Amino acid sequence: MNRKNPYIDYGKKILIFLLSVLILSVVVFYVARLAPGDPLVSYYGDRVEKMSMAERQWAEENLGLNDPIHVQYIRWLQNALKGNFGISFKYKTDVLEVIGGRLVNTLVLGGVGFVLIFVLALGLGILCAWHEEKWLDKLICKVGTIISCIPEFWLSLVLILIFAIHLRWLPSSGAYSIGKATDIPDRILHLILPMTIVVLNHLWYYAYMIRNKLLEEVRAEYVLLAKSKGLDKKSILFRHCLRNIIPSYLSIMAISVPHILGGTYIIETVFSYPGIGTLSYESARYQDYNLLMLLCILSGAVVILCNIISQTINEHIDPRMRESEVIETTEVTEIG
Amino acid sequence: MDDLILDVQHLTHQFPLTKNMVIKAVDDLSFQIRRGEIFGLVGESGSGKSTVARCVMNIYQPSSGRIFYNGIDVSDPKEFRKHKKMLQTSRQLIFQDSASSLNGRMKVADIIGEPMEIHHIKPNRGSVRAEAEFQLHSVGLDKSYLEKYPTELSGGMRQRVAIARALSMEPELLVADEPIASLDVSIQAQIINLFKHLQAEHGFSILFIAHDLSVVKYLCDRVGVLYRGKLVEVAPTKELFSSPAHPYTKSLLSAIPVPDPRRERARVLQEFDPALFGRDGEMVEISHDHLVRKGGKR
Amino acid sequence: MAELLEIKNLSVSFDTPQGELQAVRDVSFSLHAGEVLALVGESGCGKSVLCKSIMKLLHKNARITGGSILVDGIDITNYRQRDMERLRGRLFSMVFQDPMVSLNPTISIGEQIAEAVRVHHPKMEREAVHQRVIELMELVGITEPEQRYGQYPYHFSGGMRQRSVMAIALASNPKILLADEPTTSLDVTIQAQILDLLRDIQRKLGTATIFVSHDLGVVARVADRIAVMYAGKIVEIGTAEEIFYDPRHPYTWVLMRSLPSFAGEGEELYTIPGIPPTMIDLPPGDAFASRNEYALAIDYEEMPPMFQISDTHYAATWLLDERAPKVTPPMGGDFHG
Numbered sequence: 020m021n022r023k024n025p026y027i028d029y030g031k032k033i034l035i036f037l038l039s040v041l042i043l044s045v046v047v048f049y050v051a052r053l054a055p056g057d058p059l060v061s062y063y064g065d066r067v068e069k070m071s072m073a074e075r076q077w078a079e080e081n082l083g084l085n086d087p088i089h090v091q092y093i094r095w096l097q098n099a100l101k102g103n104f105g106i107s108f109k110y111k112t113d114v115l116e117v118i119g120g121r122l123v124n125t126l127v128l129g130g131v132g133f134v135l136i137f138v139l140a141l142g143l144g145i146l147c148a149w150h151e152e153k154w155l156d157k158l159i160c161k162v163g164t165i166i167s168c169i170p171e172f173w174l175s176l177v178l179i180l181i182f183a184i185h186l187r188w189l190p191s192s193g194a195y196s197i198g199k200a201t202d203i204p205d206r207i208l209h210l211i212l213p214m215t216i217v218v219l220n221h222l223w224y225y226a227y228m229i230r231n232k233l234l235e236e237v238r239a240e241y242v243l244l245a246k247s248k249g250l251d252k253k254s255i256l257f258r259h260c261l262r263n264i265i266p267s268y269l270s271i272m273a274i275s276v277p278h279i280l281g282g283t284y285i286i287e288t289v290f291s292y293p294g295i296g297t298l299s300y301e302s303a304r305y306q307d308y309n310l311l312m313l314l315c316i317l318s319g320a321v322v323i324l325c326n327i328i329s330q331t332i333n334e335h336i337d338p339r340m341r342e343s344e345v346i347e348t349t350e351v352t353e354i355g
Numbered sequence: 356m357d358d359l360i361l362d363v364q365h366l367t368h369q370f371p372l373t374k375n376m377v378i379k380a381v382d383d384l385s386f387q388i389r390r391g392e393i394f395g396l397v398g399e400s401g402s403g404k405s406t407v408a409r410c411v412m413n414i415y416q417p418s419s420g421r422i423f424y425n426g427i428d429v430s431d432p433k434e435f436r437k438h439k440k441m442l443q444t445s446r447q448l449i450f451q452d453s454a455s456s457l458n459g460r461m462k463v464a465d466i467i468g469e470p471m472e473i474h475h476i477k478p479n480r481g482s483v484r485a486e487a488e489f490q491l492h493s494v495g496l497d498k499s500y501l502e503k504y505p506t507e508l509s510g511g512m513r514q515r516v517a518i519a520r521a522l523s524m525e526p527e528l529l530v531a532d533e534p535i536a537s538l539d540v541s542i543q544a545q546i547i548n549l550f551k552h553l554q555a556e557h558g559f560s561i562l563f564i565a566h567d568l569s570v571v572k573y574l575c576d577r578v579g580v581l582y583r584g585k586l587v588e589v590a591p592t593k594e595l596f597s598s599p600a601h602p603y604t605k606s607l608l609s610a611i612p613v614p615d616p617r618r619e620r621a622r623v624l625q626e627f628d629p630a631l632f633g634r635d636g637e638m639v640e641i642s643h644d645h646l647v648r649k650g651g652k653r
Numbered sequence: 654m655a656e657l658l659e660i661k662n663l664s665v666s667f668d669t670p671q672g673e674l675q676a677v678r679d680v681s682f683s684l685h686a687g688e689v690l691a692l693v694g695e696s697g698c699g700k701s702v703l704c705k706s707i708m709k710l711l712h713k714n715a716r717i718t719g720g721s722i723l724v725d726g727i728d729i730t731n732y733r734q735r736d737m738e739r740l741r742g743r744l745f746s747m748v749f750q751d752p753m754v755s756l757n758p759t760i761s762i763g764e765q766i767a768e769a770v771r772v773h774h775p776k777m778e779r780e781a782v783h784q785r786v787i788e789l790m791e792l793v794g795i796t797e798p799e800q801r802y803g804q805y806p807y808h809f810s811g812g813m814r815q816r817s818v819m820a821i822a823l824a825s826n827p828k829i830l831l832a833d834e835p836t837t838s839l840d841v842t843i844q845a846q847i848l849d850l851l852r853d854i855q856r857k858l859g860t861a862t863i864f865v866s867h868d869l870g871v872v873a874r875v876a877d878r879i880a881v882m883y884a885g886k887i888v889e890i891g892t893a894e895e896i897f898y899d900p901r902h903p904y905t906w907v908l909m910r911s912l913p914s915f916a917g918e919g920e921e922l923y924t925i926p927g928i929p930p931t932m933i934d935l936p937p938g939d940a941f942a943s944r945n946e947y948a949l950a951i952d953y954e955e956m957p958p959m960f961q962i963s964d965t966h967y968a969a970t971w972l973l974d975e976r977a978p979k980v981t982p983p984m985g986g987d988f989h990g
Binding site: 399400509510539540541542543544545547548551566567568569570572573606607609610611612613614615616617619620624626627 | 695696697811840841842843844845846848849867868869870871873874876893894897907908909911912913914915916920921922923924925928
């Protein structure tokens with residue numbers, strides 16, 4: 020039986036990734052220009068209204084807006100490939116510069132949040148499965164259901180009210196106190212509330228999934244054999260059941276990265292946290308084409324990448340998927 | 356000339372494994388079923404017997420070879436489309452695992468009535484429900500079962516319901532794919548008897564697929580033994596049991612347990628060495644109606 | 654002979670939404686060292702539940718409602734899961750019906766056997782464990798054990814998987830092996846091979862075996878003694894010869910008659926009339942009475958006791974009472990099929 024060459028496989032995946040991003044960029048480019056609104060407003064502000072036709076024309080030409088769309092797109096693509104994504108109409112600087120600092124903020128909030136969700140969900144799920152149908156399991160499930168039902172923005176406001184306004188323990192907004200941009204403890208303090216919301220918002224779904232998948236495995240026939248070997252509950256749960264659900268958990272978590280990052284957008288708005296979320300909203304609203312393009316491509320790339328990672332995990336961790344099935348009794352014939 | 360209801364000629368079906376590998380699940384298979392005959396096809400798991408059933412039922416399109424049903428070449432998609440309605444009602448399939456082949460959310464009455472509604476067939480006994488009740492009765496269940504769900508029934512009863520559903524189409528050919536494999540021995544006997552009665556009553560033909568020779572002895576007129584996608588022996592049942600010719604048939608026969616402790620303990624099994632099996636042998640008629648695969652290099 | 658396992662008046666019930674389901678009712682039997690006892694009956698007769706209740710492998714809605722289980726003279730009836738973990742594998746272990754699902758699909762065969770070796774010998778050297786696994790694989794007839802060690806269950810055919818399951822079950826030299834329909838889902842030729850393997854191992858290691866099956870034909874090859882179960886009760890128990898050549902219970906008669914091997918040429922296969930009772934709210938008297946063509950009036954009122962026929966042979970039917978009419982059994986005597 021011939022094995023697939025892994026490098027060819029990875030090469031294919033990278034190609035698929037690049038192609039997807041390219042198609043995405045075309046779609047976003049066209050759709051953004053179809054939306055109503057005047058991109059000059061974001062560049063010139065109120066001055067647009069006082070402009071003469073000639074001035075407008077000159078401004079549009081200056082920004083490259085009066086060429087046919089496909090010409091604009093090709094120009095954008097050529098520049099983009101050189102690493103030049105254009106300037107933001109609103110901030111009037113290189114879009115990379117605009118995004119730079121905020122991207123880090125979002126990645127810290129979403130990334131650390133993601134890791135916390137991953138670990139806590141695993142822990143809670145195992146805890147519930149271990150104490151199946153006992154009071155601890157029931158309590159965790161009930162609390163989870165209730166918290167999941169609360170809209171995140173409302174929960175955010177309640178937490179701000181309690182911890183920032185009444186108790187005055189934590190700051191209510193922003194990523195750092197004024198003048199303390201490099202003060203790490205201060206930044207951590209600012210992160211606590213939004214991070215709590217990100218985690219509380221997604222944790223339960225994954226914890227519940229782990230619990231149910233584990234209980235499904237516990238009821239599998241092979242567990243009876245493992246028990247009759249004399250294995251204890253701990254070994255069965257960790258060495259057998261957990262091992263069997265981890266691949267699917269990893270792949271589901273990989274798909275959910277964009278979901279969790281997307282969730283931070285709203286939270287960023289509530290906490291006035293200077294991240295990508297608030298920026299994306301602005302760029303779409305003010306027809307800040309270059310900024311919008313880069314943001315869309317960035318988030319799109321994350322989604323596509325996570326899907327590919329998830330798929331790769333599925334293919335590689337489970338031994339059943341690693342090789343094609345061996346059929347012993349029927350005749351295998353080589354052709355060609 | 357025999358009156359054939361099914362004529363399978365050089366049927367081959369391959370499944371692609373990788374780009375340049377295929378699995379020949381069924382390899383150059385030919386057999387005939389005469390009108391009103393019960394033909395048994397016996398083989399172990401992986402021998403391709405279910406693939407044959409699916410090709411005969413047009414679930415799989417054969418890779419090569421032809422299948423004539425009542426003279427119509429059903430392996431030809433054009434011919435199949437032309438006679439689709441007739442083919443789908445007059446041939447009926449019964450699966451091994453009726454627990455998964457019957458919809459658990461449907462009542463027995465609806466399960467039996469469904470094919471009539473799909474094919475817009477006017478029930479012979481007035482309403483669909485009356486027809487369902489009649490068919491249920493003919494498989495030995497009373498009308499109290501009409502309102503039950505498959506999960507409330509035992510394996511044997513579910514299989515009866517599956518048979519009743521097939522009967523409602525008044526089929527000419529019944530293809531039963533291991534219908535008794537997952538049942539207790541004592542229930543297997545009931546279903547075998549039921550098939551026999553129904554066949555005598557309706558006169559349809561049956562392609563009966565099994566993995567075990569012991570059960571086909573009491574049901575089938577002729578038996579074909581399948582090994583690795585190839586027929587190794589076809590013979591009238593009596594002759595196959597009294598004078599098996601192929602070593603694989605012999606090993607299958609020797610594997611049937613004898614319910615006698617002293618004799619059974621002393622009995623030595625005849626194992627069939629797969630290395631002795633030549634794929635390019637040919638079917639030779641050694642006596643009337645008795646074909647055996649002979650020769651061939653390994 | 655020493656009695657390795659003694660079951661006394663054991664009853665097991667399940668709590669179901671419809672009420673209490675009595676899966677095992679007042680069952681008593683003993684298992685001697687080095688013998689094969691077969692439990693035979695139709696699905697739902699409680700034979701599998703009986704095995705799992707000995708190993709305490711039943712689900713939470715099942716409970717032992719009466720009786721006791723004695724292993725090597727120790728009463729384990731009230732043992733908790735933690736106590737059972739020490740006994741499982743070492744004292745008794747189990748082989749299950751479907752080898753396609755009883756192995757963990759993501760762990761290699763060798764590792765799964767090694768795990769069973771290590772459970773009761775946690776300090777064993779890596780090399781020694783490996784050596785023992787290879788030994789076990791050879792014992793159960795897995796060819797090329799070194800190459801097969803790292804393969805996964807999906808590489809194995811059904812028969813090979815069942816052999817692996819047996820290697821796991823035998824890893825800690827259990828005194829008792831419980832085999833729950835170990836050959837039912839296998840091909841006939843493979844079934845015969847596994848039966849012979851069971852018999853060989855039992856001879857080589859002297860492991861006492863409880864062999865559960867719905868097929869009397871299969872049982873004839875391996876069993877020293879046979880217990881026939883119906884509706885949660887043992888209705889007849891005796892040596893294989895006694896059960897096959899001198900069966901006394903009407904249920905044993907019909908179970909045997911329904912075997913295809915007993916039907917003559919061109920004859921109709923015998924089928925047992927009626928359907929098995931649901932085990933909720935059982936009627937008084939003998940549960941088999943309504944399907945029994947030899948039923949007496951008393952069968953509908955009073956449960957028959959176990960009548961002794963010989964030192965080893967017992968049957969629970971009123972036909973054995975001295976007041977009962979004499980009936981010529983339709984089955985028994987030497988088989989001339």
